[in-house]
Amino acid sequence: MRRLALIALALALSVGLASCIALRMPGPRASGALPAATPRELVLEGRLRMHVEELAGRIGPRHRARAGSREEARDYIEWVWRGQGRVVRREAYASELGAGVNLWTELGPSDGPLWVVSAHYDTVEHSPGADDDASGVAVLLELGALLGAEFAAHPGSYQRLRLVAFDDEETSAPLMGSGFHARGLARAGARVRGMLSLEMLGCYSDAPGSQRFPFAPLALWYPTRGDYLAFVGDWDSRELVRRCVGAFRALSPLPCEGLAAPRALRDIARSDHSQFWAIGVPALMVTDTSEFRYPHYHRPTDTPDRLDYRRLTLAADGVAGLLRVLCSRAPHP
Template sequence: MKKTSLLVFILISSLSIGQSSSDVSMIKEHLTKITKSKVYRNHTNIEQLNKIADYIKTEFSKYSDEVSFQEYSVENKKYKNVICSFGLEHKKRIVIGAHYDVCGNQEGADDNASGVVGLIELSRLLQGKKTNYRIDLVAYTLEEPPYFRTNKMGSFIHAKSLHDANIDVYGMISLEMIGYFSDVPNSQHYPVASLSSIYGNKGDYITLVNKSNKQKFARDFCSIFKSNKTIKTTIFDNPMSLESVELSDHLNYWKLGYDALMVTDTAFLRNKNYHRNSDKMETLDFDKMAKVIDGVLLTLLKI
């Protein structure tokens, strides 16, 4: 091989390695492990919740040396958040979270195994990468009823621990249902009907949801994510008067004054399987889900 050809080959190989992307086969494998069980991962099935927490920790541990459980008790029962960290040399951090519990007796593929798989894939893709901030990936427990909007939520426990320790947090991202898409007309609905004229009536995009008075982190994240063009993206700067924008773990970071946003396929406004037995992995779009994860990764590397 000529010297010039060798240099070109090395350069192309380096670029390819530096631009890792989500693996659809691994996404499917993780979804299968998390959802395909006869015992559902809800708050009453502690053993199953612990089994999933152990699985997440095992996967995180393949890519980071800094993995731990954050344990806490509710009604004399022990629950666990799972935390994985990268870029420990940095003091200021970014938190990316998703909940692994489900509402009632269902597989919960989109809600919210999709977000948890996003965390697992991000852990793989972040290994060895240079970041400008410490990155904490957190899989939460007890997001769903009966504990939603209470201080028993795993995300509240985590956010409060940061607040009490005076940790310097640049921002938080909640991955809340990132796997369901539809090109069918009128598949997308809105809390205010007139919004369809702005965002369209097809559920073929991912949404970044912020407060209307979003701060620097949310502004920068949204701008970079959309500029990556990995997937069709809308940005919804929403007044807090619309309850639907609060329905995930970012709510607890907002409560404690942190700059946070939600990455979502809009949940029940699009996915009619929401909180039903039909929320199965077979209904998800794995390719678009991978593109969402890639968009988050690229943004974390650029921000």
């Protein structure tokens, strides 16, 4: 009897903790079959596939042990953005690991409040990194095309948006390229409204039980079918999580979920957004949940053919739409 009581107590504590971190998100979750791709979406899908195949296929692993491949990735990112008519900045920094380089470009006005969206172009040593994180970089590159003309045509309608390709995400926190960038923004007194890290966007599954969780009781609140995009932040970023989920659900047929949790749940911090928490900025990662769904995480098998490009396209369109909402100068509800 005592054992049963202890099990019941443990279950109650787990459920109670889960209820503290699982937020009720605005808007209905998308359901049903995805619509057929439009001609415009097919073009976008082709471009996303091209970026992933270039980065994870032709170039391959982009680890510090392969300096040439990292420079090729930088050149490719710069070439794509310059082809869109964008001004591209290279931010070089030095750490005990050696030199690193972030690349960024901005949309909208030249000053004022700033939103930051990022992806990382580096990989672990032996993985070509198709999902981690060529998928995020591909979307980041296309955001310049999806939003650039609109932001330029209506400069008074939007706040400033910075797109950043970070180096060294796959290192320890003090040495991450995002940390150097975030600290630089803080020193400059930039008014950063929020930050979104595009961290693995290409893996989806309709199979029951395909979604796992870093904290088992979350399965009581979240779908166990890995067919959705997730917006994940800390408790201080909960309003940003809610805004992003609400906007994405209103704009996209791709299902999405949101989670804001205490930082004690360490898996919520595993990307560049955590470096912005350190300077007091609301930040989250947009993700397919990494190894909690994707079996090829950090493996040589993380190759371009593993990704779901239809849903990656919907993710790109949905993120572009929610950025229009976030960056709008119009008051939000």
